[in-house]
Amino acid sequence: MRPFSKLYMKEGDVMIGTQVAKVIQSKNSAFPVGSHVVSSCGWKTHAISDGKDLTLLMADWPKNVPMSLAVGAIGMPGLTALYGVEAVLKAQKGETLLVNAAAGAVGTVVGQIAKIHGCKVVGSAGSDAKVAYLKELGFDEAFNYKTVPSLEEALKKAAPEGYDCFFENVGGQFSTFALQQMKEFGRIAVCGGISTYHDTAYQTGPYPLTTINWKQVKIEGFMQSRWQSDHPQGLKKLMGWYKEGKLKSREHVTKGFENMPAAFMGMLQGENIGKAIVTV
């Protein structure tokens, strides 16, 4: 949302965003009154849609599963984690996987899916409370990148064997240190770069190509939209793991439509553990 809004939006535009909404009036039989939809209509309390930006909430959504998960662990962030780990990184049993921004909406799911696949999982996050939460979720190693004396040493200590997979959400300097700790034939999935979203000019660092060359590392950028047709199956998978208790989800809930800008800025500053949700 942040890089998109910075690049493509101007003052007065409706801020982009995804919501779980209830249909209260309908002329479209695909979306009957009372049904719940996931909508990308942006930051609005009420919206009119021709149906193109709507998806019905997954059929048989269990009553005891919060519907807000449809924009979290069992929604786009969950799918992003799923495709990143399975389709891009192809993480295998016994491999070591690193994820940064690990306590966020995507990172928490990445780590849990990697554990389901039998990986050793290392997470980096920006507070001790987040680190504690990662341990609770079953991460093998987790550290607070803001307080470790050296990021390089922290990465080495967490996985002296090096990393096979790296799910990259942060960018900037973190990427340089992580690349140095990749094993030969390591894979990096580039999902985001939250450390760079506020920049007005590109941050610079050492060119990574020599290391990529010598270690025969593979780096791939991706967005979940690439696997659009796999979404229904992916959501079923995530829901299955959630029901089995293998995929846990915590939400950082802010109440009130008027608090959305503050919630958004707080998320970018790392205030949330898990998906940032605003209830209206």
Added chain:
Amino acid sequence: MRPFSKLYMKEGDVMIGTQVAKVIQSKNSAFPVGSHVVSSCGWKTHAISDGKDLTLLMADWPKNVPMSLAVGAIGMPGLTALYGVEAVLKAQKGETLLVNAAAGAVGTVVGQIAKIHGCKVVGSAGSDAKVAYLKELGFDEAFNYKTVPSLEEALKKAAPEGYDCFFENVGGQFSTFALQQMKEFGRIAVCGGISTYHDTAYQTGPYPLTTINWKQVKIEGFMQSRWQSDHPQGLKKLMGWYKEGKLKSREHVTKGFENMPAAFMGMLQGENIGKAIVTV
């Protein structure tokens, strides 16, 4: 050879290098007297080997094909080009491929293989003579990166449609400009970084991750040794194309063992067109 020697060799070590050599004495029936071998014994006029660093010259090497090609277009540089184009980039008919250091031992083969596969090929090189040679080889577009007013504009002009594939031999600033011109889902094969080999400290530039992310670009470092078991088949393929006239090779020949250091430094400074060969 350059980064390896910088990292791992000390004064007095025998410089690494590959040669086509004739067996003049033998106690190993696999390498009879009079046979020709490709040897990685380094810079030596005569060497004793236990056979481990020797490969017999391809069987049925035609009399009219210079044996020196076994360390060039029908040797390691040729295989590097082949694996980079076919296994890493998976270049497809109709795609646009960019290669830099295009007039070198690897680059010339990269461009010709990409043409064989039906690609549009763009080459960057460091002299007008090299550019003329690339055109002679069938490159669709070629430019002298040292004299174009803007590398960015030269890359755009050569392929306004953008690049599907980029075979990277240079690194540094070139990589930043090339990345900006990649199409969505573009692939980059990192084979070398000749612009950085003399550096005593890492060159810096803008972090590439945001572009990699948004364009869903894939970057992979590689070395030909990864496909060791495919070498015999790969060499047959290269020899076949050579015989058909689809793969041409020019060599930059220096005479005399004592001139090897000068030839090596000249190659790093871009004096050669095609493979740098020293005859002894």
